[in-house]
Amino acid sequence: MSFSFDVLGWDSPWADSFAPHAAGGLTPGRVVRVDRGQCDVAVSGGVTRADFSRLDVCTGDWVALSGLSVHAVLPRRTALVRASASGVSSGQVLAANVDVVAVVIPCEGTVDLGRAERLLALAWESGARPVVVLTKTDACPDVDQVRDEVAGVAIGVDVVATSSVAGTGLDTLTAELTGTVVLVGRSGVGKSTLATALTGVELAVQGVRAADGKGRHTTVRRELLPLRGARGVLIDTPGLRGVGLFDAEDGVARAFADIDALAADCRFGDCAHGGEPGCAVQEAIDAGLLPARRLDSYRKLVRENEWAAARTDARLRSERRAKERSFHRQLRNQWNRPGSGRR
Ligand SMILES: Nc1nc2c(ncn2[C@@H]2O[C@H](COP(=O)(O)OP(=O)(O)O)[C@@H](O)[C@H]2O)c(=O)[nH]1
Ligand SMILES: [Mg+2]
Ligand SMILES: [Zn+2]
Known part of the structure; x- marks a missing residue:
C-alpha cells in the first residue's frame, strides 16, 4: 500500500516542524502501524519498516527517519489518551494527530449511555472533533429512538446512523470524515466492518466462533489506512475494554457541557x-x-x-523521592570514595 503525503495530512506546519530534521538529512514519514519495537512508516513512495527503540511512537505520529530507524517524533497536535492499565504515571496514547474521533455505538440491545459519555469525554480531551456513529441499524427495530437517546448525551456532536451490511448512512458518514479519523468502541461493535466499508481494505472482522473452537479474528493492532475518495486516513483500533480517563478534566467538561x-x-x-x-x-x-x-x-x-490525578501525583512524588535518594547515595559514595579527600 502506498499513501500520498497530502492524504496523510502533510501540510506546511508539519513541514516547518520537520525543517530542523530536513536540515540534518532525515526523511519524514507517518507511522501507520506499530508492532513490538518496530513500526511501519509511510514515506514518499511506499511504506518502510523501522526500529524505534527508546522512543514513544504511536500510530499516527509523524516521525523523522534516519535510515531504518526513527530518530525523532514530531510534537503531536492531538492525541487520544487513556489511563494506562499498568498504573504507571502516564497515559497510553491510542492514536496521534487525529482530526476526528468516531465513537462507535451499536444499535443492538440496550444502549450503554454511560459508555458513550465516557468515550465522548475521551474524544473531546484528545483535541479532535468527536462524531458518534451508530452501527448495525439493519438489525434495529427503532433506529430513531436510539438516535434520540444517544443524541441526548452527545451535546454538540453529530450522530450518524449506519449499517455496513445494508450500506446505509455511509455517504453521510463519509461527508463527516476528513483528515485523520480514528474509530473507538468496544470489541464487536462493528468497527472493522465499518473500516472496510470506508476504506475498501479488507480488515479482520470477528466471525462467529467456529464449531471447532478456533479463535475469532479480531483486530490486534492499530492500523492506519487511506479512506475511499482520498479524503484522509482511518485508524481502526482493537476493542477498548477498559477506557480509564487520564487527565481528562476538560474532556469531561465538554462532554457534559449541559x-x-x-x-x-x-x-x-x-x-x-x-x-x-x-x-x-x-x-x-x-x-x-x-x-x-x-x-x-x-x-x-x-x-x-480526580482519583487518577491523585494517583499520578503520588506516583510522581515517589518517583521523585526515589531519584533524590539515588542522587544522595551517589553523592555519599563520591565523598566516601578513597582519595576523595574526605575519609
Ligand atoms: N447486522 C449487522 N452486523 C454487523 C454490522 N457490522 C458488523 N456486524 C457484525 O458484528 C460483528 C463484529 O464486527 P467487527 O467489525 O469485527 O467489530 P469490531 O470488533 O468492532 O471491529 C461481526 O459479526 C460483524 O459481521 C452491520 O452493519 N449489521
Ligand atoms: Mg475490529
Ligand atoms: Zn450544584
Missing part, C-alpha cells in the same frame, strides 16, 4: 451537586430537565479523573 452550564448557577462555586442547598443541577433534575442518570455518570467520571 451540566457545566447549569453548574454556573449553583450557589456554591465548588458545588458537587450532591444535595448542597441552591444547587441548580439538582433543581434541573427535580424539574425533569436533566436525567438523574446523567448527573451520576458525570460525578463518576469527575471522581475517577
